[in-house]
Amino acid sequence: LGSIKSISFIGSGNVATHLSQALHNQGFIIEQVFSRNIDHALELAEKVDALAVDNIANINSSSDLYILAVKDDAIESTLRLINDKNIFIVHTSGSIGIDIFKETGFSDYGIFYPLQTFSKNKSVDFLEIPICVEASYEEKLLIDIANQLSNLVYQVSSEQRKKLHLAAVFACNFSNYMYHVAEDICLQNDVNFNILKPLIKETAQKISLNHPHEVQTGPAVRGDQKIIESHLDQLSENKNYQGIYRLITDNILKAKK
C-alpha cells in the first residue's frame, strides 16, 4: 500500500483549514482544495500551496488520500457527487458512522476525527488534540498520519465514537451551559463572574488526574440540606434554573449512595 504523500481536501471550513495546514507543515503535499465557493477554496489553497477547485467533477484522482471535511448533513450528498469510487477517502465527523461510505459506493475509506473545537482565527496545537481513526482496512496508514500530528491517537469504532459524542455533550456542551447559568446568576445579582473563572479552570484541570466522582464537591455531595434548601429558595423566581438545580442535586445525592 505504501504511505500517504499527497492529500486533497474536500471542504474549506475550520477543520479543513487547521488540518490541511498542520499536514502541510508536516511535509505532506496538499494537491487540491475543493469548495463550492471558489473564494473559500482559493483562500485555503493559497495557504497550503494547493490548487483550488470549485467543481467537484474537477477533483483529480491522483492523491493518495482525500479528506472530506464538510458539515455533517452535507457528507452523504457530497460523497454521492464524487465520481471516482476507487479513491482512499476519510471524513472528519464525530457523529457520522463509517457505513456512509459503503452506502455511497466506496470501498477504501475511513474516519479521521480530530476531537477539538476549532475557531477560524485561533491557532491550535495539534500535538494536544486527540485524533480518532477508523478505516475499512488501511487503518495503519491513518494512524501513521495521525501520529505525525498528535501525541493522542486513538482507534475508535463508529459505535464507540457515537458514545464519545454523547459523552462530549455532557462534558462540554452541558458544562458550558452550567457556566452560562452561573454567569446569568452573577449578572442578575451584580456579582462579577470573573471571580469564578479560576475555580472553573481548576475544576476542569482537576479531572486530568482524578476521576470526577472523586473530586466532586459542593452541598449535594456533602448532603448539606440546609444549603440546598437555601439555594432552591434563592432560585424560586427562576423555575428553569431551580429545576436544573433540583435534578442534578438529586442525581448527585443518588450517586453517593
Place this chain on the structure above:
Amino acid sequence: LGSIKSISFIGSGNVATHLSQALHNQGFIIEQVFSRNIDHALELAEKVDALAVDNIANINSSSDLYILAVKDDAIESTLRLINDKNIFIVHTSGSIGIDIFKETGFSDYGIFYPLQTFSKNKSVDFLEIPICVEASYEEKLLIDIANQLSNLVYQVSSEQRKKLHLAAVFACNFSNYMYHVAEDICLQNDVNFNILKPLIKETAQKISLNHPHEVQTGPAVRGDQKIIESHLDQLSENKNYQGIYRLITDNILKAKK
C-alpha cells in the same frame, strides 16, 4: 488603625495551611495556630514559625488579626468560645454571612474568602486565587493584605457572596457532575475518557475571553433534533441521565429563542 503585622490562625485545615503559609511568605508574623488537635496545631505552627495552641482559652489577644478557618458548621460555636470580643477577626467561608460576628458579640470583624478549592498536598499560587473581602469597618486593612497575596481582590457583600456561592454550584459542582456522567458513559461503552479531556479543558478555557452563551456548541444550540433524538434513545436504559439530557437540552433550546 495602622496596618496588620501579626496574625493568628484558628483552625489548621487546608485553607488555614495554604493561607498561613502564603502570609508567612509575605512577611507577616504568624503568632499562634489553634487546633483542638495539638498534633495538627503543631504541624502547621512549625511551618509558619508560630506557637501551637490546643486550648481556645490560651489564644492570646496580641495579634493584629485573627483568621478563623474552620468548617462552616463550626464557625458559630468557635466564635462563642472566644473570650476576648475586642479582637479583629475574620472568617474564610463563602457561605456564612458577616452577621455571625455581631450575633456572637464581636464588633470588629470581616470576611477573607479565598475562592478556590485547596488540597492538602497540592501547592497553590495565591496570585491567581480570587480573594473576596468584606468588613464591618476596617475593609481597607483586609484589602491591603489580600493585595499582597493575590492579583484578584474583590469587595463582595455577604448578599453577593451568597449568590456567588450559588453560581459556583452550577459552574463547578454541576459541571464536575457532567464530567462524571461523561466518564460513566465512556466506561459503560469501553471508550477511553481521556479522549475527552483536552476538549473539557478547552471548553473551560474558552470562557476566559467569551461569554458562555457565545461559545455554546452542540446539538441543542444547533437545534439538531435528529441527533437529540438519537442521544435520548441511546440513554433509554439510564432514565437519570436521559432526564438530565432532556432538561438541559430543553433549557438550551429555550435560551436560544
